[in-house]
Amino acid sequence: MCGIAGIYHLETPKPVDPARVESMCDALAHRGPDGSGVWTAPGVALGHRRLSIIDVAGSPQPMASLDGRAMLVFNGEIYNYRELRRELQASGAQFRTDGDSEVILAAWQRWGPDCVSRLHGMFAFAIYDLDSRSLFLARDRLGVKPLFMAPLSDGSLAFGSELKALLAHPLLRREIDPLAVEDYLAWGYVPDTRSILKGVTKLPAGHSLLLRHGAPLPKPVQWWDVTFADRRKGKVEDLEAELLHLLRQAVTSRMVADVPLGAFLSGGVDSSSVVALMAEASGQPVKTCSIGFDVAALDESDYAAQVARRFGTDHRARHVSPDDFEAIDNLAGMFDEPFADASALPTWRVCQLARESVTVALSGDGADEAFAGYRRHVFQHGEDRIRGLIPQALRSPVFGALGTLYPKADWAPRPLRAKSTLLSLAGDSAQGYARSIGFTPPELRDRLYSEEFRRLRGDYRAEHTLLETMRGAPARSGLDRAQYADLKQWLPGDILTKVDRTSMAVSLEARDPLLDHRLVEFAATLPESMRVRGGQGKWLMKRTMRRSLPDEILYRPKQGFVTPIAQWFRGPLAQSAREIASGERLARTGWLDAARLGTMVEEHISGRSDHSRLLWQFLMLDRSLIHLGIS
Template sequence: MCGIAGIFHHGTAKPVDPMRVERMCDALVHRGPDGSGVWTVHGIGLGHRRLSIIDLAGSPQPMHSVDGRAVIVFNGEIYNYQELRRELVADGAKFRTQGDTEVILAAWQRWGVGCLERLHGMFVFAIYDLDKKQLLLARDRLGVKPLFTVQLSDGSLAFASELKGLLAHPLLRREVDPLAIEDYMTWGYVPDHRSFLKGVSKLPAGHFLLLEQGKGMQPTRQWWDIDFRHRHKGKAEDLSVELLHHLRSAVTSRMVADVPLGAFLSGGVDSSSVVALMAEASAEPVRTCSIGFDVAALDETAYADQVARLFHTDHRSRQVDPDDFGAIDTLAGMFDEPFADASALPTWRVSQLARETVTVALSGDGADEAFAGYRRQVFHAREEQARAVLPQALRGPVFGGLGKVWPKADWAPRPLRAKSTLLSLAGEGEAGYAAALAVTTPMQRGAIYSQRFAKGLGGYRGEQPFIDLMRKAPATSGLDRAQYADLKFWLPGDILTKVDRTSMAVSLEAREPLLDHRLIEFAAGLPHRLRIRGSQGKWLLKHTMERYLPEDILYRPKQGFVTPISHWFRGPLAGEARALADSSLAVRAGWFERGSVARIAEQHIAGTSDHGRLLWQLVMLESSLRHLKVSA
């Protein structure tokens, strides 16, 4: 696992200052503390920071091909590199190292862009072909690894694993994109279709960019997508056997490392499944770790301890103070862009704990998106059944009218919180699902935006790209479309960004076996009844893991990492909440109305409304603006 950076002149082949590339790489030292390198020729400069995982001494980067005609910098792991190496050797390729980096180089020289389809793993890499004067930038199928790019005023394209790498370039303009503010306020993060700074882009998951000197900028091209249109046939038990094969293959392929390896263990279905299969494949006790809280309602360590005992793991846990709000500015520095998923705090803490004993940790991320494990997906499937029976002409007036008069009752038991469901049923499924996933409504955002800022958005709403993605999905049902959008929008923008930044902040490589693309493709073909049964999501996965895990692990209600942000803003962070109205850079810039922000803070502090998540968004936005030193 590493950090990469580079500069490419796709017009005139101007000299590249190696010190600029070096400074960009130095900003990524946390991603690669074990080594660094810079290579430049006229028109191109590549830089690398290395975290040694495989072939510890033999694969320094930037790396040249054996014939000297291609150079690569690479961030990630290729899990089938040994099979590819054997195939390439049989075809006449020569190798000087034992790692996966040189295999990518040889694969590019043998198959060109077609090599991407042969690579199994998580990756972002840049290859420069000296003969063709071409630069290939490529990102893995699901977006586990990130890449930021920007077109600069001198005609060059700069790229880096994190935004902070581009921030080290003196020509980068630090101007906030107003549409990114709307996106962030909608979702709590800046999705991959946009960056927080104008002019900066993110290479989308499953895409590549192929540039050639003298030919100008080219559009990105998609090389992989997930397709939900084809259903597997066969009995549930046969498909369960096939699923177990995919799970075992995904886990064991990610256990290859020349450094200590372990796993995150929350005690939930997904991480427990990964640990169970690791224990099955390992002769030594699996190293596991978990984070607990001193608030019983937030603590899941008893379940993690139960799984650890079951599989005799070398388990370590640590209790952290739920009032860990002192790390706000540190988090802003990790993410660069504003990021308001409060579970980033415990994810960072468990990464710190893991890094004390291991360099690689396997996680359970991805199963909810792939197998329909989120409560919102189950609700959406039910709503789609109702939409299929009742025509829009009936649903709109009936459910819409009820939804408008039904009281908003966030404090009430879940069955009584009908307002959002009624409003969702009144409209189309895509808009309803977007509303279920968004952290604020258009009305909530409009209440704090200044008139000038709202007008400047030109009618744009953050939900629209998500809705468009669902509508264009290669899918046959509403559930398919919801899962497709989760995999393409929510997963890379929120979940994978969170895990990448918090783990790499402590120089820990996190691997996601449940995001093996063959497993994802298999899951996309499952019939609905094997994804959801009754109120139970992830049905086939849970059924398959019954041979390993007890019922109370498999079928207890899903929790996940929780951070008590609402409590913070009524207690130790009340002052921070009140200060937003007077000292916030966003208010000073004229984006938000001072009175509206002040009213939200006072309502929350008084306990008359729960605006905890919205206040957290505003605080993280403020911290990010200070970190980025933008002229708001």
């Protein structure tokens, strides 16, 4: 795993100062502590920070092709590079190294931009072709690896693995995009459709960009998509066998490394499945690690220990206090953009623990999105049945009125918190799903915004993009569209961003076997009954893994990493919450109604309401503004 950065002049191929790219790469030193390099030519500079994983002694970057006609900087891993290498050798290609970087160069020279469809793995890379003087940028299918870009005032395009690489460039404007603030408050992260800074964009997952001197900046080209429009037929036993084959293939392909390798183990279905398949494929005990909490209601470590014993892993566990809020400023620095998924904190802690013994760790991320494993998928499936029975003309006024009148019962048992469900049923399938995954609903955002911010935002609403994605999805049902939207927005914007930044902060490579694109494509063709059945998600995957895992692991309620932010804001962070509401930093932006925010702070501290997620959002936004140098 690595960090990349570069500068490309779109108009005149002006000389590029290598020191400028060096400073961009220095900002990414945590992504690649094992080596660095910069290469320049008229109009272009490529920089690289290396974390050595494959061909540790060789494969330095920037890397030139054997004939010197192409240069590469690459972040990620290509899991089928050995098969590609053999195919390319059969057509005459020669190789000097044993790694995957040189295979990408040879694939580019053989197939051009179409080379990306041959690559299986996670990647973001840049190739400069000296013959055509063009720059090719590409990002993997599902967005595991990030790539930020920004056109600058001198006619160049700067790019880098993280926003902090662009922040190191003196010509980057640091002006907040108000539409990104709207997105952030709606979702808890800034989606890949924009960045927190005006003028900065992210190359979308499954897209590429081909730049040429003297040509205008083109739009990214989509080279991969997943479809839910087809349905696979066959016996359950046959589908189960096919899924097991794909799972084994995905896990074993990600166990190739020339450095110590292990796995995260939470004791949930997904990480336990990965560890089970690793143990099956390994002649040595798998190195596993887990984080537990001192509060029993938040702790899954007993389940992780049970799985570790079952497969004889070399297991390391550490308990941490949930009062870990002192790390908040560190989190803001990792993410650059505001990021409100509080599970980032324990994710960072488990990455720290893993890095003490391994350089690569396999995770269980991705199965929930691919196989419909979230509670919201089960709800979406059930709510769509109701929508199919009751016409929209009746649902909208009846459920809308009931949802408006129903109290926001944060204190009540979960089955009695019906407000969100009622409001969800009032809209169509896409509107209902947008509400179910949102952090801050549109009516609350409108109450919190100042009149000036509402003017800046104009007609834009964060939900618009998600609704367009769902309504234009290659899909048959509401569940299909919900999963498609998760794969396109939630997964790269939240889950993969969280894992990339927290793992790279400690120079750890995290690999996601359950996001193998062949596995995702297979899951998208499953009938709904193979995904959701009997109030359970991931039905076929759980059935398949019963050969290896007990029902106690497969069918226990989903928990995930939980951070007790509600308690924090009624205790040690209460004063921080008050300072956000009354402080100068957010007040100077003019975005918020400070009095209303102050009222919500006091409601939460007193225990009358639970506004913890909203307060966490504003706390992380406040800290991000500090990190971005905006005060």
